[in-house]
Amino acid sequence: xxxxxxxxxxxxxxxxxxxxxxxxxxxxxxxxxxxxxxxxxxxxxxxxxxxxxxxxxxxxxxxxxxxxxxxxxxxxxxxxxxxxxxxxxxxxxxxxxxxxxxxxxxxxxxxxxxxxxxxxxxxxxxxxxxxxxxxxxxxxxxxxxxxxxxxxxxxxxxxxxxxxxxxxxxxxxxxxxxxxxxxxxxxxxxxxxxxxxxx
Numbered sequence: 001x002x003x004x005x006x007x008x009x010x011x012x013x014x015x016x017x018x019x020x021x022x023x024x025x026x027x028x029x030x031x032x033x034x035x036x037x038x039x040x041x042x043x044x045x046x047x048x049x050x051x052x053x054x055x056x057x058x059x060x061x062x063x064x065x066x067x068x069x070x071x072x073x074x075x076x077x078x079x080x081x082x083x084x085x086x087x088x089x090x091x092x093x094x095x096x097x098x099x100x101x102x103x104x105x106x107x108x109x110x111x112x113x114x115x116x117x118x119x120x121x122x123x124x125x126x127x128x129x130x131x132x133x134x135x136x137x138x139x140x141x142x143x144x145x146x147x148x149x150x151x152x153x154x155x156x157x158x159x160x161x162x163x164x165x166x167x168x169x170x171x172x173x174x175x176x177x178x179x180x181x182x183x184x185x186x187x188x189x190x191x192x193x194x195x196x197x198x199x
Contacts, residue, residue: 001026001027001059001060002051002055002059002062003022003028003030003061003062003063004029004032004048004050004062004063004064005018005022005030005031005063005065006043006044006063006064006065007031007032007033007034007065008033008037009033012066014066014067014069015031018068018069021069021070021074022070025074025075030047030050032047041152044063044120044152045132045136045152048152052125052132053129055125055128058127059126060082061124061125062123062124063120063123063125064121064122064123065121065177067121067178068121068122068175068176068177069176069197070092070122070174070175070176071196071197074175077196078124081168084107085109085168087126087166088126088128089123089124089125089126089128089160089167089168090123090124090167090170091118091122091123091168091170092121092122092124092170092173092174092175093119093121093174093175094117094119094170094173094192094193095190095191095192095193096114096117096193099114099169104171107171108171109170110169110171111167112166112167113160114169115161117169118167119153119177120153121177122174122175135156135159138155138159172198173193173194174196176191176195176197177191177192
């Protein structure tokens with residue numbers, strides 16, 4: 001497994017803790033620091049392009065934003081999730097109440113195409129070497145939709161929904177969004193509806 005975290009010089013409050021949580025369990029960890037303030041879409045795009053296009057077959061690629069956190073044992077939880085719910089895309093953070101039905105919480109996941117419910121706080125991609133090019137093409141085809149350009153997870157979700165590509169949401173979530181009140185991106189999405197660390 002390899003991993004990447006996007007950050008900016010003014011968004012590194014939580015970064016050291018995340019590095020300490022993730023680094024021991026991955027073969028490589030890459031930090032993408034947006035030094036010239038080119039924006040979240042730029043930074044996430046370059047992170048995904050570099051890590052996904054160079055991934056080996058079946059290699060797990062964990063991509064995160066810098067204001068997330070997880071729990072001790074996250075790696076084991078993740079491997080159990082991947083075994084229980086085979087997929088190529090996993091959302092490890094979510095806050096949509098309707099996804100956390102009792103039956104989903106019992107089994108630990110839900111799978112489908114969930115409009116309005118894709119978050120890039122922490123996402124795992126497998127065999128998605130083609131995805132960066134597909135997203136670039138989809139963005140060109142939808143250049144008149146400014147919402148797709150605002151945040152890269154909006155673009156990713158719109159593409160997945162348009163192509164009817166399912167993804168897995170961990171229930172409870174394996175990651176929490178801790179930077180809920182001071183996002184320098186103006187993207188105050190709030191915390192997880194059901195974070196495993198709150199159990």
